[in-house]
Amino acid sequence: MDKKEFWRLIEESKKFENQAEWLTEVLSHRESNEILEFEFYFESFMNESYQSRLWGAAYILMGGCSDDAFDYFRGWLIGQGEETYQKVIENHEYLATYIHEENLDEEGYPQNEEILSVGLDAYTFKKTGDTEWDDDIHDEMLEKLDKKGLKPAVDFEFDWEEDTDDLQNMFPKLWARFGENPLG
Numbered sequence: 001m002d003k004k005e006f007w008r009l010i011e012e013s014k015k016f017e018n019q020a021e022w023l024t025e026v027l028s029h030r031e032s033n034e035i036l037e038f039e040f041y042f043e044s045f046m047n048e049s050y051q052s053r054l055w056g057a058a059y060i061l062m063g064g065c066s067d068d069a070f071d072y073f074r075g076w077l078i079g080q081g082e083e084t085y086q087k088v089i090e091n092h093e094y095l096a097t098y099i100h101e102e103n104l105d106e107e108g109y110p111q112n113e114e115i116l117s118v119g120l121d122a123y124t125f126k127k128t129g130d131t132e133w134d135d136d137i138h139d140e141m142l143e144k145l146d147k148k149g150l151k152p153a154v155d156f157e158f159d160w161e162e163d164t165d166d167l168q169n170m171f172p173k174l175w176a177r178f179g180e181n182p183l184g
Contacts, residue, residue, distance in 0.1 A: 001037035007082040009038070019079055020114035024131070027122035035126060039119030039141065040148050042078065049074045049089060050153035056160045056167050057092040060174045061099065062109055063182030072111035079112045096173040108184050
């Protein structure tokens with residue numbers, strides 16, 4: 001699987017009500033190496049999107065954003081497809097025009113927790129016949145991803161502070177739409 005195939009699968013999955021379930025089903029019928037390649041790309045995009053300013057944009061959207069919520073937000077962002085992902089990575093203010101009720105979760109947030117485990121679930125299913133958590137399979141997958149050259153996310157220091165004008169000044173369009181009226 002190459003990057004083009006990864007994004008093709010993401011695009012196709014958007015047609016289904018449960019994107020993560022569809023992806024898991026499709027991937028579980030692929031070869032183990034293809035599942036690992038999918039997870040490699042997914043984790044690479046998760047790591048690339050681990051940015052202080054993107055976290056700040058998510059904070060504005062949702063009126064706060066824990067570390068878990070930021071993971072779910074980045075999963076959602078990848079799940080929106082390559083074009084949207086790239087536009088948001090290049091200009092976080094794009095979210096001010098992109099966010100609409102149709103592309104949010106059932107609770108009205110830009111989050112997709114389930115998509116975070118698609119690769120591991122498909123890999124586990126391939127090995128065991130179900131998606132039940134297995135420490136050994138998880139460790140095996142991490143080791144294989146490491147051998148493929150997966151680079152970890154780079155730690156950062158926030159370049160904004162809560163309860164200041166930092167985010168309003170960084171993202172005037174996002175703030176105008178969501179600052180006083182966040183999602184949810």
